[in-house]
Amino acid sequence: MTPLNLTTIDFSWLAILPLIALSVGAIVVMLAGTRVDDEDSAALGFIVLVALLAAFLLTMFELGQNTAAFRGSLAVDDYAVFFEVIIIIATALTVAMSLEYAADAGLAGAEYYALVAFAALGMLLMAAAGDLIIIFLGLETMSIAVYALAGFIRRDAKSNEAAIKYFLLGAFSTGFLLYGIALLYGATGSVRLTAIHASIAARTAVNPLLLLGLGMLLIGFGFKVAAVPFHMWTPDAYEGAPTPITAFMAVAVKLAAFAGFLRIFFTSLDPLATEWSPVLWALAVLSMTAGNVIALVQSNIKRMLAYSAIAHAGYALVGMAAANGREAGGAVLYYLLAYAFTSLGAFGVVVALDRGAESHAQIDDYRGLARDHPGLAAAMAVCLLSLTGVPPLAGFVAKFYVFAAALNAGFTGLVIIAVLNSVVSAYYYVGVIVAMYMREGGVAVESMSRRPGLLISIAVGVAGVIALGIYPQPYMGAAVNAFASALGRPALHAVSMLP
């Protein structure tokens, strides 16, 4: 056996300072929580925001470095930075949404903000993971914190139920993921992504251990990104969780899972692409179709957005199944970026109507919203149109890139199914817009001027949706560049995708 050599651990402050900033922030929140009354817990939220800002600034130093630290355990590349920046923004907006909501819903307390910060820490680890152990640790740091957050309204039976279902299926899927990691380790002799790639590429015969490991990993990640048929927990967890946490799960958790998923499959398992691409094809078709069809009949908006999130994971999988080139991979990254801002904006409006104790999360509650609150209704309409894929919004550009990439790769049938699904999805997204603008009714919504954190979150989400839709080139360039950096090759065709 090779002895463990501690003198050559290849220490790098650059790689871990953002993580240290976040964990210090979380610990400070927990310590400060013993001195702060629950009514003043918004101050604790600001500590997390400061830690996130520090993590963001420290992450920016990693931009363009494209190296690895800790003997390859952590990647310091543009791919990691791309996901870390989106995750940090999504977490910051979640905290901003929570500042007023937490007090209203009785979620106040240091644990709430500390758990959000620890979850974000796990997500950053997943984005930067260079080996399978780090992916596992990041995933669990994130998941365990989010299990607790989903059940944070302790007296609410729905929140309890969301937490237990999310926990049981999450832990169940972790078992599969871990078994996949074990088999992959046994088949290739390493847990480093680069070493696994080299070992698989050099192999001539197909190893059954390897294929079994691949299948287990697909099941594990299928659960984490909520692809059909591994989606059963999603609607329940999204509906029952506190609404800002639903936004957190739909955006940050999903992006972190995709960050790990894409990294493993494109940097170390890509020699097996002929094996996994058809599986992703099937998962994409099932996720899009089941997600959109079941969303049609939902009456609760959180549940509808949960099925919509499943469908959108399907669209991202379309790009992944087809991604045999780096433009296609870049398109998936751009898709996730657009999805993140759109979902944050939409869930921000859901938080605005949901006042914790008296939950107004039925689609009927949105009737007449445009008359009393034209700003909120307009923000919701923009986000829903973006989710549908209406130009010139972010969702349209993202779908265009993904579908174009899939067509280029020869996946015509898959693209036809995806486009048909987009048409179906228009029905339920537009249904909410019709309710807001053309129906009478409505519930009392507290003035937004008293909720600046929420207002800023919605504004950032909507601004992102419009900016990514009208002027996509720099962001698409960043996405293609990020994907190329994960592959360790320069972006050769970064321009060819741009219209």
Next chain:
Amino acid sequence: MTPISYFLVLSALLFAIGVLGVLIRRNVIVMLMSIELMLNAVNLAFIALGRQVGSIDGQVIVFFVITVAAAEAAVGLGIVIAVFRNRATVNADELNLLRW
């Protein structure tokens, strides 16, 4: 020396028992135990495979998995207690407020 396949088959069997336990049993605590069984089956596979490929990584991972499993059990039992206080049941079939 015992061939590696013995360990891998044992690990696969334990894992399968764990999966079946989660799928068949309806008591949330028994489901939690079954998940722990799955994770320990993986630990066995890690140790056996680590021995076979001749690197220490497999044994190091097991420590991480044990730690994570402990944290997961702590959070999971906490959630079970919260559910039991509100609903006075730990039967998965009776937790049906959220559906469709």
